[in-house]
Amino acid sequence: MLDLKFIRANPDAVRAGAAKKRIAVDLAKLLDLDRQARELSVRVDALRAQQNESSQAIGKAPPAERARLAAEQKQKKAELKEEEDRKAAITAELKELLLRVPNVPAEDVPEGKDDSDNLEVKRWGEPRRFDFEPLDHVALAEAQGWLDIDRAARLSGSRNYVLRGDLSLLEGAVMRFALDRMVAKGFVPLTVPTLVRSEAMVGTGYFPGGEEQAYRCDARDDLVLVGTAEVPVTSLHAGEILAEKDLPLRYVALSACYRREAGTYGKDTRGLFRVHQFQKVEQVVIDVSDPGKSLAHHGEIVANAEEVLAALELPYRVVNVCGGDLGAPQVQKFDIETWMPSRGGYGETHSASRFHDYQARRLNLRYRGTDGVVRFCHTLNNTVAASARMLIALLENHQRGDGTLWVPPPLRVYLCGRETLGRPVR
């Protein structure tokens, strides 16, 4: 969330930012509640100061007088209680609204309403020209016996899949390759819970608002299945005051990711593009409150992902996500889209976000600067590799005319040195 003081001082900037993101927010109401809350706070504090003082006096009074003084004091409690209740109600309403105020997008976030307005900022690699009729990943994988969508649907419903044989191994290879590269760069690998309390969802900005996209356990446990390791990893140090000398923290985590994909009926129904569960290697950076440093980290985590794609010889492009396609928490987001022949275009495979202190405020994630001052951290994250969509790209881009799959060199070590997966089927 944003700092109330910042909103007070810059209501126009907040309003303009929300407009750029196409997110409705009732700032007038929020500022009015804020004013009321502060007025009540002054009153309540004064009343309580009085009461504290009286209570002290009673303690020091001769025993004979205590009963009388206490009875008097009891009368005054009602007023205090009433004001406190009002304050609590207003504060709760204020907090609810505040959680929904979007972060202010960066200057160079493009104007626009949806992903069609995202701005391409880079393109790498040439989409391959096939000298045969290429198959899409489903046809290719099914021909090899690698993919079983029908049985997965019977097991778990639509948008599920079973990987079998070499494709299952390839998934593991890509994940491990992505993880190892990040570890080599000094990122600390984490294995984290994917079932979290809702505080972590609120803290990272997914709730309120994203409840429909998350699987939730019943009331017995009240836990939520995360859609990304970003949630547990960014929340790892919630409530702590870190030491500046320990920053930045660079984490990488491989986890399962779960997404309900509510409201996407009929969209990307074929194959592995939009599924309920996949594996993902995610990178998270936590550092000091410094927009310049955040920007530098942002560049680095995008580059980290690009390197993975380039190493796998997959053509991609980077887009600067426009205001309307940006989530409430982000200052800026760069998506990386990888070439997918069956789509005849680029499909989103990575998403790199910069939040400034928006998540850190919600998580109460702070650090003590070398100057002794406590401030909220800045957080960032990006995909390194997401399994299902990476498999689409690998299958479709590296297929051979005979239906076998060429394995890019960096993955071979994870596949017992094999250069080819599958057997000729056509």
Next chain:
RNA sequence: GGAGAGGUGGCAGAGUGGCCGAAUGCGCCGGCUUGCUAAGCCGGUGAGUCCUUUUUGGGCUCCGAGGGUUCGACUCCCUCCCUCUCCGCCA
């Protein structure tokens, strides 16, 4: 799942109704002492929020979280979360 113990500041640990935002020790910061280091001595050292303000300052809240009892709660009661020990069950 059953029984018990416990959650206090960066850490350890006292505190069982007012004298406690919190002893003491360690750590950390500043200073003194000092050939250097160590030791020693002196002082300082939680977070949030509001009011006032050039500064200084003052109020309120926070001892796992939330609620309750009381004039007054770290201390008593209730619910929840977490940790530890024993038993059971399971991998």
